[in-house]
Amino acid sequence: MTEQPRVPVLVVGGSLVGLSTALFLAQRGVPCLVLERRAGLFAHPRTRGVNPRSMELLRAAGLEAELRALPSARALARNSGLRLARSLAGQELGAFREEYYREVSSDLSALSPTTWCLCHQNELEGVLHRAAARAGAEFRFGSEVVSCTQDTDGVTALVRDSADGTTSKLRARYLVAADGARSGLRRRLGIPFEGTGGLGRFLAVRFRADLAAELGERRFVMCYTFNDRVRGALIPLDNASEWRLDVILGPDDPGTPGEVLAAFPPERCVELVRAASGVPGLAVRVLDTVPWEAAAKVARRFRAGRVFLVGDAAHVMPPSGAFGSNSGIQDAHCLAWKLAAVLAGQASPGLLDRYDAERRPVAAATVRQAVLRQQDRPRRGERGARRILPPGLVEDVTVWFGWHYTAGGDVWVSDPRGLPGTRAPHVLLLRDGARCSTLELFGGDPVLLTGPRPGPWPRAARGAARRLGVPLQVHGIGGDGAYEDPEGVWAKAYGTTGGGAVLVRPDGVVAWRASGAPDDAEDVLHAALARMFGR
Template identity: 85%
Template sequence: MTEQPQVPVLVVGGSLVGLSTALFLARRGVACLVLEQRAGLSAHPRTRGVNPRSMELLRAAGLEDELRALPSARALARNSGLRLARSLAGPELGSFQEEYYREVSSDLGALSPTSWCLCHQNELEGVLRRAAERAGAEFRFGSELVSCAQDADGVTALVRDGAGGTTSRLRTRYLVAADGARSGLRRRLGIPFDGTGGLGRFLAIHFRADLAEELGERRFVMCYTFNDRVRGALIPLDNASEWRLDVILGPEDPGTPEEVLAAFPPERCAELVRAASGVPDLAVRVLGAVPWEAAAKVARRFRAGRVFLAGDAAHVMPPSGAFGSNSGVQDAHNLAWKLAAVLAGQASPGLLDSYDAERRPLGAATVRQAVLRQRDRPRGGERGARRVLPPGLVDDTTVWFGWRYAVGGDVWVTDPSGLPGTRAPHVPLLRDGAECSTLDLFGDGPVLLTGSRPGPWPAAAEAAARRLGVPLRVHGIGGDGAYEDSDGDWAKAYGTTDAGAVLVRPDGVVAWRSAGTQDDAEDALHAALARMLCR
């Protein structure tokens, strides 16, 4: 057994959430190591919807252009909508059109500087890994966490190398469990999942077949296909020859993943594809099949000492709404700035308690939204029927942008308007004639926004930051500030005035605001910064 030097943060799990955690940590100067049991990244396309909020975070990491240039993103750039048909070749029976549902192609310019990106998860993960490595993160594929033990100063992890079977001890200050819905770390910590499974079992069949003629000029996200031979959803991966078919498994089908794969060999999978496509003699090449089960569960705690749960290790939800993987990316973003601030000595360790307090209630509320959408989808293609929406269902844009971090009460806010605890609103700005967004000002550290009459705020920010020994950037909007608010929307959007100020956390969440100038500006800002950092 070998002893290895300490790493500040150890991330267990090298899929989407683990990669995002590594990226966000490394960009903040935190050295981290990612352990992944597999020999490399998955080749299966899996999920493919990066929602607008996650795109805002990846845009801040400088990755938006690279993501939109991915082969799958280019191929699917015009895809939008959910359809219902007996088969792809048959007539459509309807489309999903509900007041809470926002099409992927919806214009979000008033809400965000970015929009959906439909790209395959395996391609997205490649971008995240390369970006994380460029920022300084390290990866060990083919390595497994055998055990871990916490003490007052950190965590001792026992790691086994899959190739040679050798083991080593690794010391870390903090550990992030991003090891999926069957998280071994969560089970070792004795943290139960609250909720229910059994919301549906599926077999995702990745295949190649020439369906360009049957698809025609349509460019949808998904087509639900229901006939006497197959029930499921056809998902175009390139609008031509590469597809995924998610087949609904029934109670008569085998139970375990191994039994499902044995019962659905490639030729049977090909027959299901022919049934869904409506082309009896279709030439099909099955590339792979993955069984999966829809569930709605939330971990009872997202933190156990120095170990934090993120992504599917913390919450699992049905795919309706595409909230699951996106919630995991946002978990990683919330946690990363807090770990970085604590490790840099800028924040008290008590700041890390806010990860559970903020992400767990929002995770539970998002799981409920996914469940409500799954229950509503079978009725979504009905024509001419008056629709009664399930109580408690909120619209997609509220789920993406309208949450509030607060203890107790509803997390959804219809009109956040700069309310502390909510996402800082997008306001279009100009700098030297170039278009940008208020959201482009966040990400590296805390920020103070001031209006066209900044008064004492810039000097107060400098003094308060010096007293606490933390960085604080000031951005003036309007007046003599560097950024021009051409529509005059900044003060209204942030619930303040041109003489006010707004403190925004490194993750783009409003921490504090003052509607106007204050005689005790330095003390007020010092207190707000201290609260933000749990000092």
């Protein structure tokens, strides 16, 4: 057994959320090592919806153009909406339209500088891996964490090489567990999942078949199919020959994944695909089958000493709404700036306590929204189903943009208007005649935004940052500031005035705001900065 040099952050799990964690840390200058038990990146397409908030984060990381150029993103760029039908070639029952549901093609320009990107998870992970490596993250595939211990100075992970079985020890200041819903690290830490399993069992059948004629000019995200032979969801992967069928398994179907695979050999899957497509003699090539189960669970805590849970290790939810993987990306983003600030000596270690306090309530509320959507959608395929929505449903836009980091009160805020603890709003600005979003100002150092009457705020910012020994950027909006506010909406959007100021955290969350400048502006801002860094 060998002991390796110490790293600041060890990330366990090299899938979507682990890769996102590595990217956000590396771009903040934090060296990190990613351990993944598989020999390489996973090739299965899996999920494919990057929602607008996650796209904002990946856009800030400089990846939007690369993501939209991916083969799957180009193929699915025009896809939108949920359909319901007896089969792809058969009777359509209609489109899924509810107040809470916002289609992928919706115009979000008033809310965000970006929008959905439909791309396969394996292609997205390739982009994240390359970008994180360029930024300095290191990767070790074929490495499984066998055990993990902590002390006052760091974490020691015992790592086994999958190829030859040798073990080594790795030391890190902190460890991020991104090892999935069956997280071995979470179990070893004694952190239980709380919630509900058994919300539905499914078999994902990825197949190749020419359904271009049956699809026609339709470009949907998913088509729920309901007939006497199959109930499930037909998902186009390229709008031509690559597809996935998620078959709903019933109570009489086998229980364990192995039993399900044995009961659904390729020839049976072919018949299910033919039933869902409505083409009896369709030539079908089954590529793979993956059983999966919908669950709604949240870890009792997201932190245990120097170990932090992110993504499916912290929460699992049904896929309705495409919230799961996106919540994981946002976990990673929320945690990365805190770890970076603590490791740089800018923040107190107490800042890391806020990761659990901020993300766990939002995760629990998001899981609830996914469950409500899963309960609502299948009833559309039932004759005579009453259209009474489950109480508590929150519209998609609020789930994407309206979470509230607070010690108490509601998690969702439908119209945040710059409320501290919420995502800083998108406002369209001009700089040197070029359009940009306020969101483009965030993602690096903390930012102080001042209005067209900045008064003492720029000087106060310099003094407060110098006293604390932390970086702080100042951007003037309107007036003589560097950024023009052509619509004159910035102050209203941020809940302040032309003489006010707004402090935004490195992750784009409003930390504090003032409607005007007091006589002791530097002291007031100094106190706000200190609170933001947990000092």
